[in-house]
Amino acid sequence: LAKTTQPISMDSYEGQEVNITCSHNNIATNDYITWYQQFPSQGPRFIIQGYKTKVTNEVASLFIPADRKSSTLSLPRVSLSDTAVYYCLVGLSGSARQLTFGSGTQLTVLP
């Protein structure tokens, strides 16, 4: 299972674009990169998943360089409600593909 490193915390202001970068130097060939969001007292919520290049959905974009040793979650024009912990997960472990969460990045959006 690839070890991931991401900033412990980030602050931003409403309306700004936020980029959270995750390092995963020992990513395996078959590993996907997945980001989850967690609000206080709620379960993690899937945001986006990608394998290479760029993936975009209605919530975020995920940029993955050719070597796949890092990835960047981009949140366009954040609002106060985007304040949450964001987790980068790489690969899945075990026969049932359970998730291994790190400490995540606490994003605080300020008015």
Added chain:
Amino acid sequence: EPEVTQTPSHQVTQMGQEVILRCVPISNHLYFYWYRQILGQKVEFLVSFYNNEISEKSEIFDDQFSVERPDGSNFTLKIRSTKLEDSAMYFCASGRQGGDGNQPQHFGDGTRLSIL
């Protein structure tokens, strides 16, 4: 959009008592999970369940814990002889897992278990 539902949202129990946490996974999902999160700490994997049996379990999931899928919709976590350190948020998750293992899991909003 279908979602995972958990009940109760908050459970307060005396130490030594048994608790059952309940979950209704998404109907066409095949894999079911329990995770827990102690206040201020990481989300930790407890157990996975597939084809009516436990697939994997972590070191946390000892003889005090058991899981069951008593019918086609519910998935339960039972904790016997609860201890103070069992106080945590317990999250149920489910996944479709088709032929591709990289499918996102869907989480419920958890049960906050408080042991007194």
